[in-house]
Amino acid sequence: MSVILNYPITIKILFCMLNVFVYTHDISSGSAYESNGLDDGQENDYDNDFLYEDYETYQTSKHVFYWLYTRDDTDGQLLNRSEPHMIESTTYNEDNPIKVIIHGWLGTTQEKDGVCSYNVKSYFKMGDYNVICVDWKQYSTDISYSVAKARAKHIAKDIANVLTRITYNLTINFYSLHIIGHSMGAHIAGFVGQDLPDVPRITGLDPAKPKYDKCDPEDRLDKTDAIFVDIIHTNAGQNGFDRSIGHMDFYPNGGKKQPNCEKGDKKSGSCSHVSSYHYYAHSIWAKGDYIAYICSSWEDYEANMCDKANSTYMGEWVDMKGEYGDYFLKTEVRD
Ligand SMILES: *[C@@H]1O[C@H](CO)[C@@H](O)[C@H](O)[C@H]1NC(C)=O
Numbered sequence: 001m002s003v004i005l006n007y008p009i010t011i012k013i014l015f016c017m018l019n020v021f022v023y024t025h026d027i028s029s030g031s032a033y034e035s036n037g038l039d040d041g042q043e044n045d046y047d048n049d050f051l052y053e054d055y056e057t058y059q060t061s062k063h064v065f066y067w068l069y070t071r072d073d074t075d076g077q078l079l080n081r082s083e084p085h086m087i088e089s090t091t092y093n094e095d096n097p098i099k100v101i102i103h104g105w106l107g108t109t110q111e112k113d114g115v116c117s118y119n120v121k122s123y124f125k126m127g128d129y130n131v132i133c134v135d136w137k138q139y140s141t142d143i144s145y146s147v148a149k150a151r152a153k154h155i156a157k158d159i160a161n162v163l164t165r166i167t168y169n170l171t172i173n174f175y176s177l178h179i180i181g182h183s184m185g186a187h188i189a190g191f192v193g194q195d196l197p198d199v200p201r202i203t204g205l206d207p208a209k210p211k212y213d214k215c216d217p218e219d220r221l222d223k224t225d226a227i228f229v230d231i232i233h234t235n236a237g238q239n240g241f242d243r244s245i246g247h248m249d250f251y252p253n254g255g256k257k258q259p260n261c262e263k264g265d266k267k268s269g270s271c272s273h274v275s276s277y278h279y280y281a282h283s284i285w286a287k288g289d290y291i292a293y294i295c296s297s298w299e300d301y302e303a304n305m306c307d308k309a310n311s312t313y314m315g316e317w318v319d320m321k322g323e324y325g326d327y328f329l330k331t332e333v334r335d
Protein backbone atom coordinates (compact mmCIF):
# COMPACT_ATOMS: atom_id res chain seq x y z
CA MET A 1 0.00 0.00 0.00
CA SER A 2 2.86 2.42 0.70
CA VAL A 3 3.73 2.26 -2.98
CA ILE A 4 0.27 3.38 -3.95
CA LEU A 5 0.27 6.22 -1.45
CA ASN A 6 3.32 7.74 -3.13
CA TYR A 7 1.24 8.39 -6.20
CA PRO A 8 -0.92 11.43 -6.77
CA ILE A 9 -4.28 9.79 -6.90
CA THR A 10 -7.22 11.23 -5.09
CA ILE A 11 -8.30 9.96 -1.74
CA LYS A 12 -11.68 9.20 -3.20
CA ILE A 13 -10.34 6.81 -5.82
CA LEU A 14 -8.05 5.26 -3.26
CA PHE A 15 -11.00 4.81 -0.96
CA CYS A 16 -12.98 3.08 -3.67
CA MET A 17 -10.02 0.78 -4.33
CA LEU A 18 -9.39 0.03 -0.68
CA ASN A 19 -13.00 -0.87 -0.32
CA VAL A 20 -12.79 -3.25 -3.17
CA PHE A 21 -9.60 -4.86 -1.94
CA VAL A 22 -11.41 -5.72 1.24
CA TYR A 23 -14.29 -6.92 -0.84
CA THR A 24 -12.16 -9.25 -2.98
CA HIS A 25 -11.81 -11.60 -0.10
CA ASP A 26 -15.55 -12.09 0.07
CA ILE A 27 -16.03 -12.93 -3.59
CA SER A 28 -17.83 -16.22 -3.67
CA SER A 29 -15.35 -18.95 -4.42
CA GLY A 30 -15.06 -20.12 -7.97
CA SER A 31 -16.08 -16.95 -9.76
CA ALA A 32 -14.77 -16.48 -13.29
CA TYR A 33 -12.12 -14.12 -11.95
CA GLU A 34 -10.69 -16.60 -9.51
CA SER A 35 -10.70 -19.42 -12.01
CA ASN A 36 -7.96 -17.53 -13.81
CA GLY A 37 -5.80 -17.89 -10.75
CA LEU A 38 -5.44 -14.18 -10.28
CA ASP A 39 -7.57 -13.53 -7.31
CA ASP A 40 -5.03 -13.75 -4.55
CA GLY A 41 -2.34 -12.00 -6.54
CA GLN A 42 -4.42 -8.98 -7.36
CA GLU A 43 -2.98 -6.70 -4.74
CA ASN A 44 0.56 -7.55 -5.78
CA ASP A 45 -0.17 -7.14 -9.45
CA TYR A 46 -1.69 -3.81 -8.73
CA ASP A 47 1.41 -2.63 -6.84
CA ASN A 48 3.65 -3.84 -9.63
CA ASP A 49 1.76 -1.75 -12.10
CA PHE A 50 2.65 1.35 -10.13
CA LEU A 51 6.24 0.28 -9.67
CA TYR A 52 7.18 -0.59 -13.20
CA GLU A 53 5.16 1.77 -15.32
CA ASP A 54 4.93 5.49 -15.41
CA TYR A 55 1.25 5.45 -14.76
CA GLU A 56 0.52 9.01 -15.82
CA THR A 57 2.33 8.97 -19.13
CA TYR A 58 1.87 5.35 -20.15
CA GLN A 59 0.91 5.54 -23.77
CA THR A 60 -2.50 4.01 -23.86
CA SER A 61 -2.85 4.85 -27.54
CA LYS A 62 -0.09 2.37 -28.43
CA HIS A 63 -2.02 -0.48 -26.89
CA VAL A 64 -5.60 0.17 -27.90
CA PHE A 65 -6.80 -0.60 -31.42
CA TYR A 66 -9.98 0.22 -33.30
CA TRP A 67 -11.51 -2.10 -35.85
CA LEU A 68 -14.17 -0.79 -38.19
CA TYR A 69 -16.76 -3.13 -39.66
CA THR A 70 -19.15 -2.08 -42.40
CA ARG A 71 -21.32 -4.03 -44.80
CA ASP A 72 -18.71 -3.33 -47.47
CA ASP A 73 -15.96 -4.81 -45.32
CA THR A 74 -17.22 -7.24 -42.73
CA ASP A 75 -13.70 -8.58 -42.04
CA GLY A 76 -12.75 -5.35 -40.31
CA GLN A 77 -10.33 -2.52 -41.03
CA LEU A 78 -7.81 -1.24 -38.52
CA LEU A 79 -8.26 2.51 -38.08
CA ASN A 80 -5.10 4.48 -38.82
CA ARG A 81 -4.17 6.99 -36.13
CA SER A 82 -2.00 8.93 -38.58
CA GLU A 83 -5.04 10.08 -40.50
CA PRO A 84 -6.69 13.19 -39.04
CA HIS A 85 -10.09 11.54 -38.61
CA MET A 86 -8.87 7.95 -38.70
CA ILE A 87 -11.54 6.94 -41.20
CA GLU A 88 -10.28 8.58 -44.40
CA SER A 89 -9.04 5.37 -46.00
CA THR A 90 -11.88 3.15 -44.80
CA THR A 91 -15.43 2.32 -45.84
CA TYR A 92 -16.85 4.34 -42.91
CA ASN A 93 -20.06 6.06 -44.03
CA GLU A 94 -21.27 9.07 -42.06
CA ASP A 95 -24.87 8.39 -43.11
CA ASN A 96 -24.91 5.20 -41.03
CA PRO A 97 -25.14 4.91 -37.23
CA ILE A 98 -22.01 4.41 -35.14
CA LYS A 99 -21.98 1.40 -32.81
CA VAL A 100 -18.95 1.12 -30.54
CA ILE A 101 -18.40 -2.24 -28.86
CA ILE A 102 -16.03 -2.65 -25.89
CA HIS A 103 -15.06 -6.11 -24.67
CA GLY A 104 -14.38 -7.04 -21.07
CA TRP A 105 -11.36 -8.22 -19.12
CA LEU A 106 -9.71 -11.17 -20.88
CA GLY A 107 -11.81 -10.47 -23.94
CA THR A 108 -10.60 -9.62 -27.42
CA THR A 109 -12.27 -8.36 -30.56
CA GLN A 110 -11.29 -11.32 -32.70
CA GLU A 111 -12.56 -14.31 -30.75
CA LYS A 112 -15.32 -16.03 -32.65
CA ASP A 113 -17.75 -16.14 -29.76
CA GLY A 114 -16.90 -12.72 -28.37
CA VAL A 115 -19.10 -9.68 -27.89
CA CYS A 116 -17.74 -8.06 -31.06
CA SER A 117 -18.18 -10.91 -33.55
CA TYR A 118 -21.69 -11.80 -32.46
CA ASN A 119 -23.00 -8.28 -32.64
CA VAL A 120 -21.20 -7.40 -35.88
CA LYS A 121 -22.92 -10.35 -37.55
CA SER A 122 -26.30 -9.33 -36.23
CA TYR A 123 -26.01 -5.70 -37.24
CA PHE A 124 -25.21 -6.56 -40.83
CA LYS A 125 -28.11 -8.95 -40.94
CA MET A 126 -30.28 -5.88 -40.28
CA GLY A 127 -28.75 -2.95 -42.15
CA ASP A 128 -25.91 -0.53 -42.67
CA TYR A 129 -23.82 0.49 -39.68
CA ASN A 130 -20.37 1.63 -38.75
CA VAL A 131 -19.49 -0.89 -36.05
CA ILE A 132 -16.26 -0.05 -34.25
CA CYS A 133 -14.82 -2.66 -31.92
CA VAL A 134 -12.33 -1.39 -29.38
CA ASP A 135 -9.50 -3.86 -28.92
CA TRP A 136 -7.83 -3.30 -25.55
CA LYS A 137 -6.64 -6.88 -25.21
CA GLN A 138 -3.02 -5.81 -24.64
CA TYR A 139 -4.40 -4.28 -21.48
CA SER A 140 -6.72 -7.08 -20.75
CA THR A 141 -5.39 -10.56 -21.45
CA ASP A 142 -2.01 -10.70 -19.75
CA ILE A 143 -2.65 -8.59 -16.71
CA SER A 144 -4.64 -8.97 -13.57
CA TYR A 145 -8.18 -7.77 -13.21
CA SER A 146 -7.05 -5.01 -10.84
CA VAL A 147 -4.45 -3.67 -13.23
CA ALA A 148 -6.96 -3.67 -16.05
CA LYS A 149 -9.39 -1.85 -13.79
CA ALA A 150 -6.75 0.72 -12.85
CA ARG A 151 -6.27 1.49 -16.55
CA ALA A 152 -9.93 1.62 -17.48
CA LYS A 153 -10.18 5.41 -17.32
CA HIS A 154 -7.09 5.82 -19.50
CA ILE A 155 -8.57 3.48 -22.09
CA ALA A 156 -11.80 5.48 -21.94
CA LYS A 157 -9.90 8.75 -22.53
CA ASP A 158 -8.35 7.25 -25.62
CA ILE A 159 -11.74 6.07 -26.88
CA ALA A 160 -13.18 9.54 -26.27
CA ASN A 161 -10.33 11.12 -28.24
CA VAL A 162 -10.78 8.74 -31.13
CA LEU A 163 -14.54 9.28 -31.24
CA THR A 164 -13.96 13.03 -31.21
CA ARG A 165 -11.75 12.67 -34.27
CA ILE A 166 -14.13 10.35 -36.09
CA THR A 167 -17.08 12.69 -35.54
CA TYR A 168 -15.21 15.92 -36.41
CA ASN A 169 -15.27 17.29 -32.88
CA LEU A 170 -18.64 15.70 -32.09
CA THR A 171 -20.39 17.43 -34.98
CA ILE A 172 -20.82 14.85 -37.74
CA ASN A 173 -22.90 11.75 -36.97
CA PHE A 174 -22.31 12.09 -33.21
CA TYR A 175 -26.08 12.00 -32.63
CA SER A 176 -26.10 8.35 -33.74
CA LEU A 177 -23.38 7.21 -31.34
CA HIS A 178 -24.23 4.16 -29.25
CA ILE A 179 -21.60 2.58 -27.01
CA ILE A 180 -22.05 -1.03 -25.92
CA GLY A 181 -19.76 -2.56 -23.31
CA HIS A 182 -19.61 -5.98 -21.71
CA SER A 183 -18.47 -6.58 -18.12
CA MET A 184 -15.53 -4.24 -17.39
CA GLY A 185 -16.11 -2.85 -20.88
CA ALA A 186 -19.46 -1.55 -19.63
CA HIS A 187 -17.70 0.59 -17.01
CA ILE A 188 -15.20 1.78 -19.63
CA ALA A 189 -18.20 2.82 -21.74
CA GLY A 190 -19.42 4.80 -18.73
CA PHE A 191 -16.07 6.59 -18.42
CA VAL A 192 -16.22 7.49 -22.13
CA GLY A 193 -19.63 8.98 -21.36
CA GLN A 194 -18.06 11.03 -18.57
CA ASP A 195 -15.40 12.31 -21.00
CA LEU A 196 -17.80 13.30 -23.79
CA PRO A 197 -20.86 15.53 -23.42
CA ASP A 198 -24.28 14.04 -24.15
CA VAL A 199 -23.47 10.61 -25.52
CA PRO A 200 -26.90 9.55 -26.79
CA ARG A 201 -26.87 5.97 -25.52
CA ILE A 202 -24.77 3.52 -23.55
CA THR A 203 -25.73 -0.13 -23.14
CA GLY A 204 -24.11 -2.07 -20.31
CA LEU A 205 -24.09 -5.83 -20.83
CA ASP A 206 -23.82 -7.44 -17.41
CA PRO A 207 -21.50 -4.70 -16.06
CA ALA A 208 -18.73 -6.17 -13.93
CA LYS A 209 -19.40 -6.40 -10.22
CA PRO A 210 -16.05 -7.35 -8.63
CA LYS A 211 -14.25 -4.26 -7.37
CA TYR A 212 -16.90 -1.97 -8.86
CA ASP A 213 -19.89 -2.52 -6.66
CA LYS A 214 -18.51 -0.44 -3.80
CA CYS A 215 -17.51 2.43 -6.08
CA ASP A 216 -19.22 5.80 -6.34
CA PRO A 217 -21.08 6.45 -9.60
CA GLU A 218 -18.13 8.38 -11.06
CA ASP A 219 -15.96 5.29 -10.73
CA ARG A 220 -18.33 2.96 -12.56
CA LEU A 221 -21.12 3.00 -15.16
CA ASP A 222 -24.28 4.81 -14.13
CA LYS A 223 -27.21 6.60 -15.69
CA THR A 224 -25.58 10.04 -15.69
CA ASP A 225 -22.99 8.83 -18.21
CA ALA A 226 -25.28 9.16 -21.25
CA ILE A 227 -28.66 10.56 -22.20
CA PHE A 228 -30.00 7.02 -22.10
CA VAL A 229 -28.41 4.06 -20.33
CA ASP A 230 -29.85 0.55 -20.58
CA ILE A 231 -28.46 -2.43 -18.74
CA ILE A 232 -28.93 -6.17 -19.24
CA HIS A 233 -28.24 -8.17 -16.09
CA THR A 234 -27.56 -11.86 -16.67
CA ASN A 235 -25.25 -12.91 -13.81
CA ALA A 236 -26.16 -10.33 -11.19
CA GLY A 237 -24.44 -10.80 -7.85
CA GLN A 238 -21.62 -12.97 -9.17
CA ASN A 239 -19.68 -11.56 -12.13
CA GLY A 240 -22.36 -9.01 -12.89
CA PHE A 241 -23.45 -5.87 -11.08
CA ASP A 242 -26.33 -6.59 -8.75
CA ARG A 243 -28.10 -3.25 -8.59
CA SER A 244 -29.98 -1.14 -11.10
CA ILE A 245 -27.67 1.55 -12.49
CA GLY A 246 -29.33 2.60 -15.77
CA HIS A 247 -32.53 4.32 -16.83
CA MET A 248 -33.86 0.91 -17.71
CA ASP A 249 -32.43 -2.26 -16.19
CA PHE A 250 -33.41 -5.59 -17.71
CA TYR A 251 -33.41 -8.79 -15.70
CA PRO A 252 -33.99 -11.68 -18.11
CA ASN A 253 -34.96 -14.83 -16.22
CA GLY A 254 -34.46 -12.94 -12.97
CA GLY A 255 -31.03 -11.61 -13.98
CA LYS A 256 -28.86 -13.95 -11.93
CA LYS A 257 -28.58 -17.23 -13.81
CA GLN A 258 -29.49 -18.02 -17.39
CA PRO A 259 -31.13 -21.14 -18.74
CA ASN A 260 -29.15 -23.35 -21.14
CA CYS A 261 -25.97 -22.82 -19.16
CA GLU A 262 -24.02 -25.92 -18.15
CA LYS A 263 -23.58 -27.12 -14.62
CA GLY A 264 -20.16 -25.43 -14.32
CA ASP A 265 -21.97 -22.13 -14.59
CA LYS A 266 -23.14 -22.40 -11.03
CA LYS A 267 -19.54 -22.05 -9.88
CA SER A 268 -18.03 -19.74 -12.48
CA GLY A 269 -21.06 -17.85 -13.72
CA SER A 270 -19.26 -17.27 -17.01
CA CYS A 271 -21.95 -18.75 -19.23
CA SER A 272 -24.60 -16.58 -17.62
CA HIS A 273 -22.24 -13.58 -17.77
CA VAL A 274 -21.73 -13.84 -21.54
CA SER A 275 -25.43 -14.54 -22.13
CA SER A 276 -25.91 -10.76 -21.92
CA TYR A 277 -24.22 -10.25 -25.28
CA HIS A 278 -25.79 -13.32 -26.84
CA TYR A 279 -29.17 -11.82 -25.95
CA TYR A 280 -28.10 -8.46 -27.27
CA ALA A 281 -26.96 -9.89 -30.60
CA HIS A 282 -30.23 -11.78 -30.90
CA SER A 283 -32.27 -8.68 -30.06
CA ILE A 284 -30.83 -6.83 -33.04
CA TRP A 285 -32.67 -9.00 -35.55
CA ALA A 286 -35.41 -10.57 -33.41
CA LYS A 287 -36.72 -7.88 -31.07
CA GLY A 288 -40.09 -9.59 -30.72
CA ASP A 289 -38.48 -12.43 -28.76
CA TYR A 290 -37.63 -10.12 -25.88
CA ILE A 291 -40.69 -8.23 -24.71
CA ALA A 292 -40.11 -7.11 -21.13
CA TYR A 293 -42.42 -5.67 -18.48
CA ILE A 294 -41.85 -3.24 -15.63
CA CYS A 295 -42.19 -5.04 -12.35
CA SER A 296 -41.04 -4.68 -8.77
CA SER A 297 -39.34 -8.08 -8.62
CA TRP A 298 -38.77 -11.35 -10.42
CA GLU A 299 -41.03 -13.06 -7.89
CA ASP A 300 -43.87 -10.69 -8.78
CA TYR A 301 -43.18 -11.23 -12.44
CA GLU A 302 -43.40 -14.98 -12.01
CA ALA A 303 -46.54 -14.63 -9.95
CA ASN A 304 -48.08 -12.61 -12.76
CA MET A 305 -48.37 -9.55 -10.58
CA CYS A 306 -46.90 -6.98 -12.95
CA ASP A 307 -48.89 -4.20 -14.47
CA LYS A 308 -48.54 -5.11 -18.13
CA ALA A 309 -49.12 -1.49 -19.19
CA ASN A 310 -45.42 -0.68 -19.45
CA SER A 311 -43.58 -2.98 -21.77
CA THR A 312 -40.64 -2.54 -24.09
CA TYR A 313 -38.15 -4.59 -26.04
CA MET A 314 -34.97 -5.63 -24.29
CA GLY A 315 -31.83 -4.86 -26.29
CA GLU A 316 -31.23 -2.92 -29.46
CA TRP A 317 -34.82 -1.79 -30.02
CA VAL A 318 -35.63 -0.64 -26.50
CA ASP A 319 -38.12 2.22 -26.37
CA MET A 320 -35.93 4.98 -24.97
CA LYS A 321 -39.00 7.13 -24.38
CA GLY A 322 -40.66 4.42 -22.33
CA GLU A 323 -41.14 4.37 -18.58
CA TYR A 324 -37.83 4.13 -16.69
CA GLY A 325 -37.40 1.30 -14.23
CA ASP A 326 -36.66 -2.39 -13.81
CA TYR A 327 -37.91 -4.73 -16.52
CA PHE A 328 -38.32 -8.49 -16.38
CA LEU A 329 -38.81 -11.16 -19.00
CA LYS A 330 -38.35 -14.85 -19.68
CA THR A 331 -36.15 -15.76 -22.61
CA GLU A 332 -36.36 -18.88 -24.65
CA VAL A 333 -33.87 -17.94 -27.31
CA ARG A 334 -30.22 -17.17 -26.77
CA ASP A 335 -28.41 -17.11 -30.14
C1 LIG B 1 -1.55 5.54 -42.11
O1 LIG B 1 -1.70 6.84 -42.64
C2 LIG B 1 -0.47 7.47 -42.96
C3 LIG B 1 -0.78 8.91 -43.33
O2 LIG B 1 -1.78 8.98 -44.31
C4 LIG B 1 0.24 6.67 -44.05
O3 LIG B 1 1.46 7.28 -44.36
C5 LIG B 1 0.46 5.26 -43.56
O4 LIG B 1 1.03 4.47 -44.59
C6 LIG B 1 -0.84 4.64 -43.11
N1 LIG B 1 -0.60 3.35 -42.50
C7 LIG B 1 -1.15 2.24 -42.93
C8 LIG B 1 -0.80 0.99 -42.21
O5 LIG B 1 -1.92 2.22 -43.88
Ligand SMILES: *[C@@H]1O[C@H](CO)[C@@H](O)[C@H](O)[C@H]1NC(C)=O
Pocket residue numbers: 168169
Ligand atom coordinates in the same frame (compact mmCIF):
# COMPACT_ATOMS: atom_id res chain seq x y z
C1 LIG C 1 -11.43 20.27 -33.33
O1 LIG C 1 -11.03 20.95 -32.18
C2 LIG C 1 -9.64 21.14 -32.12
C3 LIG C 1 -9.29 21.72 -30.77
O2 LIG C 1 -10.26 22.62 -30.33
C4 LIG C 1 -9.21 22.05 -33.28
O3 LIG C 1 -7.81 22.24 -33.24
C5 LIG C 1 -9.60 21.38 -34.58
O4 LIG C 1 -9.31 22.22 -35.67
C6 LIG C 1 -11.06 21.02 -34.59
N1 LIG C 1 -11.34 20.23 -35.78
C7 LIG C 1 -12.46 20.32 -36.47
C8 LIG C 1 -12.59 19.41 -37.65
O5 LIG C 1 -13.36 21.10 -36.18
Ligand SMILES: *[C@@H]1O[C@H](CO)[C@@H](O)[C@H](O)[C@H]1NC(C)=O
Pocket residue numbers: 294307309310323325
Ligand atom coordinates in the same frame (compact mmCIF):
# COMPACT_ATOMS: atom_id res chain seq x y z
C1 LIG D 1 -47.14 2.30 -16.31
O1 LIG D 1 -48.10 2.72 -17.26
C2 LIG D 1 -49.21 3.40 -16.72
C3 LIG D 1 -50.18 3.71 -17.86
O2 LIG D 1 -49.52 4.20 -18.98
C4 LIG D 1 -48.76 4.61 -15.94
O3 LIG D 1 -49.83 5.29 -15.39
C5 LIG D 1 -47.79 4.18 -14.85
O4 LIG D 1 -47.34 5.24 -14.11
C6 LIG D 1 -46.62 3.42 -15.49
N1 LIG D 1 -45.54 3.13 -14.57
C7 LIG D 1 -45.32 2.06 -13.82
C8 LIG D 1 -44.07 2.03 -13.01
O5 LIG D 1 -46.08 1.13 -13.75
